[in-house]
Amino acid sequence: MSDLRKKKLFLLDMDGTLYLDNQLYEGVHEFLDYIKSIGGKYIFVTNNSSKSVDKYIEKLASLGIKSEAKDFLTSTNATVLYLNKKNYKKIYAFGTKSFKEQLREANLPITDKLEEDIDCLCMGFDTELTFQKLEDACILLNRGVDYVATNPDWVCPTWYGSVPDCGSISQILCTATGRMPKFIGKPQPEMALLAMEQNGFTPEETAVIGDRLYTDIACGVNAGVSTIFVLSGEGTMEDVEKSDKKPEYIYENVYELYKYLVKEQEK
Numbered sequence: 001m002s003d004l005r006k007k008k009l010f011l012l013d014m015d016g017t018l019y020l021d022n023q024l025y026e027g028v029h030e031f032l033d034y035i036k037s038i039g040g041k042y043i044f045v046t047n048n049s050s051k052s053v054d055k056y057i058e059k060l061a062s063l064g065i066k067s068e069a070k071d072f073l074t075s076t077n078a079t080v081l082y083l084n085k086k087n088y089k090k091i092y093a094f095g096t097k098s099f100k101e102q103l104r105e106a107n108l109p110i111t112d113k114l115e116e117d118i119d120c121l122c123m124g125f126d127t128e129l130t131f132q133k134l135e136d137a138c139i140l141l142n143r144g145v146d147y148v149a150t151n152p153d154w155v156c157p158t159w160y161g162s163v164p165d166c167g168s169i170s171q172i173l174c175t176a177t178g179r180m181p182k183f184i185g186k187p188q189p190e191m192a193l194l195a196m197e198q199n200g201f202t203p204e205e206t207a208v209i210g211d212r213l214y215t216d217i218a219c220g221v222n223a224g225v226s227t228i229f230v231l232s233g234e235g236t237m238e239d240v241e242k243s244d245k246k247p248e249y250i251y252e253n254v255y256e257l258y259k260y261l262v263k264e265q266e267k
Contacts, residue, residue, distance in 0.1 A: 002204065002226045002248065005264050008040040009201035011073075011192055011220075013210030014056075015048055016233020018254065021159040024063040025232055027255025032065065034258055038265075042071070043195045045208070047151035047185045047215055049076045049124035049166070052098045073195055075150040075185030076124065080106040081194075082148065082184050088120040092140055094133050095124030095150075114139060120146040123181060125156065125166045134173070141177040149181035153215055157233055186210075187218030187245075192225060209254065211235050218245040230254060 012018060018028050035042050044056065044067070051059070053072045060067045076099060083091065084106065093100045093110040103110045103122070111118065114136045121140045126133065141147060149170055155162035167183075174180045185191060196206055207226040210216020211233025220227035229235060229247035232254070240246065251257040 004207070004226070004228075004249065004261060006205065007207045007226065008038065008205040009196065009199060009207070010035055010040065010042045011045045011195055011206065011208045011225075012042050013208075013212070013216045013233075014044055014046045016157045016211035017209060017216075017230055018044075019063060020157055020233070022062070023159070024065075025253055025255065027253065027258050029064065031254045031258040034261060041199055041201070043073055043199065044071055045073045045186070045191055045195065045219075047075045047125075047153050047166075048156065049074060049079070049099055049150035049185075050096045050127045052076075052102050055098060073191050075191070076102050078188075078191050078194070079122065079124075079148065079150045079184045080108065081190075083108055083120070083122065086120070086146070088146070090115060090118045091120045091122050092118045092136065092145075093122055093124075094137055095122075095126045096128045099124040099126070099150075118143075118145055120148060121181075122148045122150075123166060123170065124150040125153070126169065127163075129169065134169075134176075137173055138176050141173065141179045147179055147181040149183050151185040151215070152183040152187070153212065155234065157211075162234070186212075186215035187222055189219060189223035192219055192223035196223075196225075209257070213239050213243045213245050213247070217243075217247045220247075221245050228257060230257070 053069050091110045152167040153165040154167045156165045203225045208220030209228040217227045227247040228249045
């Protein structure tokens with residue numbers, strides 16, 4: 001195991017790791033302050049593509065956490081980088097109004113109408129889902145257009161349980177058309193690699209923290225960095241036993257991780 005005291009860059013999942021809906025978990029402020037106190041940096045890395053970075057800044061501010069755009073990497077950011085390399089003529093954007101605005105601001109040729117010259121379907125976590133979008137997607141997939149999705153998460157946690165995320169809707173469309181998308185975001189390593197490159201940290205100095213094995217922990221493993229699994233969200237110890245992606249460390253929540261780090265620092 002690597003030494004957690006040597007970690008300087010912490011890549012933090014948000015939903016289920018730092019908060020649940022509008023409830024900030026205990027110890028989050030202390031943990032973020034600890035990272036600053038050791039001269040480190042934290043980046044909020046999320047697969048949730050339903051909100052823009054501006055919306056996340058507002059969300060964290062409502063929870064008492066100050067942040068800037070440079071503090072975030074989202075699956076939409078990673079998807080934009082991918083789409084910009086492909087030179088599509090027209091992209092059908094399947095997602096929230098915020099998701100479409102982010103793609104449009106990146107100067108991508110998007111539409112949310114069924115048109116003849118569409119050569120890519122790009123889907124995000126859609127909290128504004130309609131049957132019309134599902135029907136349009138089926139028509140496009142049966143035409144054979146390229147198919148990209150921001151993230152493979154099955155569910156998104158809420159205060160009342162879980163709701164279907166992008167991976168679940170992808171499975172619905174696969175049942176109808178036989179096609180699955182190319183997933184961007186976690187568990188692919190690109191977001192972690194990009195965070196290290198942009199902020200000047202090495203893999204040895206970096207740790208991914210999250211509550212999902214198949215996205216957060218798998219991303220860290222795939223990127224060659226340390227992984228910290230917290231049990232405050234979706235994942236369970238039973239999941240760990242079944243998974244082929246094993247976390248390096250396991251804590252009940254970030255508060256328990258914070259207390260461990262402070263205790264080790266005092267030695």
